[in-house]
Amino acid sequence: MKLALRTAARLVLVALAGVLVAGAVAAAPAQASDPGTNVVGGTRAALGEFPWMVRLSMGCGGSLVHPQVVLTAAHCVSGTGNNTSITATLGVVDLQDSTAIKVNSTYVLQAPGYNGTGKDWALIKLASPVNNVPLATLATDGSNDNGTFNIMGWGAASEGGAQQRYLLKAQVPFISDATCKAAGGSYSGLVDAEEICAGLTQGGVDTCQGDSGGPMTKTVNGTQIQVGIVSWGEGCARPGKPGVYSQVSGMYTNIKAGLDQLTGTVPPGGCGKSFTNGTDVNIPDNTTVTSTVTASGCSGAASGSSKVEVHIVHTYIGDLIVTLIAPDGSRYVLHNRAGGSADNINQTYTVNLSSETANGAWKLEVADKASADTGKIDTWTLTV
Known part of the structure; x- marks a missing residue:
């Protein structure tokens, strides 16, 4: 578990001569009922500024x-x-x-x-x-994962402090994955495709305990795009220790699938529900393994343009045959020893499953057909 998951909302802001600077947090945070001194140099959000x-x-x-x-x-x-x-x-x-x-x-x-x-x-x-x-408008790709971001929350004015009564806001710049990892400690394990860092090099502005789960946005042509979800950091607003946010664009497909599952969104031509198995399954040499999702709550056949999103971590993907197996045993080959020495499969396949009943146990089968390279099924999602 990484340090300082941000489960108590707040922003740390330090101002000197009207400019945000580093190296300080509020030494003695006031009571949460006092909006004037809770966040040093903070800015209170206006009603309707972040309506979502x-x-x-x-x-x-x-x-x-x-x-x-x-x-x-x-x-x-x-x-x-x-x-x-x-x-x-x-x-x-x-x-x-x-x-x-x-x-x-x-x-x-x-x-x-x-x-x-x-x-x-x-x-x-x-x-x-x-x-x-x-x-909220979610980032569907990484085109806005850069520049200056908006952060907001209702939390403590300093590391370990009390949470806030009023919503506060600030801005922080993007920090590259390489720079973020160079901060050492927990940052060295940053998950590139799923986490994004932001903050001032000198510290002083940050999200902190209790801001967890809140959005980080970028303003694009007057619209705020949610690019991050407050996740963790080492302390709060420390120099050289940026905030780490879940990278929405890197997980958008899975978030959307979950949203469709909860809301029952049904596109034309199929059930429209998504089912995910995120449990890792190791893929040893010269071995065939499977991972199962059980589709339910559908009526009739699956879609003629069903989606199979596959994330496999494996060196030399030319060793692999990846097959979707329907509840009745029908097989649909998705990947057949293509890609040569390339690493990892991160691909969404479109498959005509209109002849299959949507409900039932679907399997993703991965067969390793050579020696020397191993890996795992990381996660996969079937949308029927």
Whole structure:
């Protein structure tokens, strides 16, 4: 488990002569009811500035990505299943505002395969839709994973401090994966495709405990695109120790599949539901292994343009044959010893499964046909 998962919301801001600088945090944070001194040099967000921003009762942030679904961090929740214990608060910047919208949860979907490293996202389904509130726009690719980002949260004014009553905001610059890893310690294990770093080299501006699950956005042509989810960091606002965020673009396909699963989105021509197995399965030399997902809640046949998203970590993918096996035993070859010495398969295949019943146990079979190179099935998703 990486250090300082950010499960208590706040922003650390330090100002000198009106310029954000490094090297300090509030020595004696004031009480959360005092908006004037809670965050040194902080800026209070205006009502409606981040309308999709959500405060969750377990002490995390989130973003409204569907009228009935909140996106947050996987480490903010205890797992997947029915859950009525979480209250989402939104529509305000002051948590004591009597006009706040409050809705309880009904179900939580934690990222399949989450084990404390990467994949730090979760979806919370609400008991009823929140209407007339703008939704967060998620990054679907990495084109906006750079530049200057917006961060926001309701938390402590300093490392280990008390959380906030008022929503605060700040800006932080992108930090490359290489620079982030060079910070050492927990940062050396950064998951490139699933984590993105941001912060000032000299420190002084950061998210911290309790901001977990909240969004990091980039403003593009007047629209804020959510590029990150507050995840972890070593301390808060320390020089050379940036904030680490779940990289939305790197996990968008899985987040979207989970969202479709919770909302029952059904595109024409098929069930439209997605099913994921994120449990690692080792692939030894000259061995055939399988990973299973069980499709349910569908009626009739699968789509003629079903999707199979495959993530396999393996050196020399020319050793591999990857096959989708339908519940009735029909086989659909996805990858047949192509790619030569290239490493890893990260590919979405379109398959005509219109002759197959959607419900049932589907298997991804991976056959290693040579020696010297091994790997694992990391995660795969079937959309029928």
